[in-house]
Amino acid sequence: MKFGLRTYLSVYTHPAHGSGFSAWFRTLSQNGFAVDFAFIPKVLFITITIVLAGPFRCYEWLRYNKRVRKVKVLPPVFILGHPRSGTTFLHYLISKDPAFGYCTTVQAMVPHLFLSGTKIFSAILSRALPGNRPMDNLKMGTELPKEEEFAMALSGSESLVAGYYFPRRFLKNLKRYVCFEGGKSSDEQNWKFNYDYFLRKLSYVNPGKNLLMKSPGNTGRIKQLLELYPEARFVHISRNPFDVYQSNVHLYKKILPLFSFQHVKQEEVEAFVLEGYKVLLKKYLKDKELIPPNKLVEIRYEEFVADPLTEMEKLYAKLGLGEFSKAKEYIAGELNDYKNYERNKFELSAIDKEKVSSHWKFAFDAFAYSVEIKL
Numbered sequence: 001m002k003f004g005l006r007t008y009l010s011v012y013t014h015p016a017h018g019s020g021f022s023a024w025f026r027t028l029s030q031n032g033f034a035v036d037f038a039f040i041p042k043v044l045f046i047t048i049t050i051v052l053a054g055p056f057r058c059y060e061w062l063r064y065n066k067r068v069r070k071v072k073v074l075p076p077v078f079i080l081g082h083p084r085s086g087t088t089f090l091h092y093l094i095s096k097d098p099a100f101g102y103c104t105t106v107q108a109m110v111p112h113l114f115l116s117g118t119k120i121f122s123a124i125l126s127r128a129l130p131g132n133r134p135m136d137n138l139k140m141g142t143e144l145p146k147e148e149e150f151a152m153a154l155s156g157s158e159s160l161v162a163g164y165y166f167p168r169r170f171l172k173n174l175k176r177y178v179c180f181e182g183g184k185s186s187d188e189q190n191w192k193f194n195y196d197y198f199l200r201k202l203s204y205v206n207p208g209k210n211l212l213m214k215s216p217g218n219t220g221r222i223k224q225l226l227e228l229y230p231e232a233r234f235v236h237i238s239r240n241p242f243d244v245y246q247s248n249v250h251l252y253k254k255i256l257p258l259f260s261f262q263h264v265k266q267e268e269v270e271a272f273v274l275e276g277y278k279v280l281l282k283k284y285l286k287d288k289e290l291i292p293p294n295k296l297v298e299i300r301y302e303e304f305v306a307d308p309l310t311e312m313e314k315l316y317a318k319l320g321l322g323e324f325s326k327a328k329e330y331i332a333g334e335l336n337d338y339k340n341y342e343r344n345k346f347e348l349s350a351i352d353k354e355k356v357s358s359h360w361k362f363a364f365d366a367f368a369y370s371v372e373i374k375l
Contacts (some may be wrong), residue, residue, distance in 0.1 A: 025216070078225060081216060081239075085237050085239040108126060245356045
């Protein structure tokens with residue numbers, strides 16, 4: 001995979017700037033400080049900014065910690081699904097319902113500072129963020145919904161995001177820090193503590209609202225989520241595995257040059273996309289049995305984008321999310337913004353088709369997709 005000169009010089013836009021110092025050190029140490037030489041200046045610059053922000057993090061903790069700990073988190077709604085399955089679009093739509101609170105981009109990127117510095121950090125982030133996401137051209141903005149997985153990474157917790165920083169360790173991070181397999185019990189406890197604390201902060205600024213949370217990593221954490229929030233409700237969205245594979249390979253081509261501290265070969269990317277999907281989706285298929293039947297709805301991306309309002313109405317009814325008629329106007333307005341949106345289209349080679357259909361046969365069967373595709 002090619003990393004241009006801009007990769008090494010783009011030091012201001014890396015998400016790790018929002019880390020706490022102990023969180024940053026934990027992320028580096030968990031990955032063996034395996035930073036390639038060319039990325040050392042970027043890592044040093046990030047470290048300096050994290051140190052300089054220390055007094056501001058202390059101020060927020062001293063001012064708000066006691067208040068946050070007293071907050072009760074109402075039963076959240078969790079959107080699950082493998083990356084590039086349509087979770088973001090679904091998140092964007094439901095978040096338009098004013099009955100829900102959600103994690104914004106600025107809250108995800110500065111989890112230690114958003115209670116005391118939302119305005120200033122929104123201004124800073126608005127200058128750094130592109131207008132659209134590089135992998136799919138969906139709009140971006142400081143107040144738009146963002147997956148809380150970034151906040152977990154910046155809080156020193158186990159996160160899928162660490163795989164973007166250290167892609168050669170992607171599978172190890174996925175298994176240990178997302179699916180909690182082969183690690184220590186303290187890994188799971190640390191994640192649960194940080195996750196619940198962050199949701200308390202979100203609930204503090206969204207009083208009386210159920211939170212709408214979206215993180216592909218949580219697809220492997222159903223057990224932990226139910227332990228924290230027994231009354232939580234879940235929506236899982238699946239997508240044709242052929243499309244998921246192509247879209248994920250494209251995703252890493254776009255974001256690894258921005259996030260990675262390691263060089264990685266294209267064949268390595270393709271290998272961990274294939275294996276990572278198996279790990280995450282098999283964990284989901286096993287653990288979804290823990291969810292009470294009336295607390296889980298499974299939808300398919302293709303049916304969802306074909307008729308979003310109808311699918312959303314069914315979803316609201318099955319999960320008891322309230323009267324869809326009250327939310328429909330807001331959601332329809334968001335859909336109107338995407339009426340001219342064009343999704344990425346990728347060619348799938350015969351070799352890739354064979355790899356995907358053999359590695360992911362379980363998913364084709366589980367989600368009722370055909371392994372036949374026109375080449």
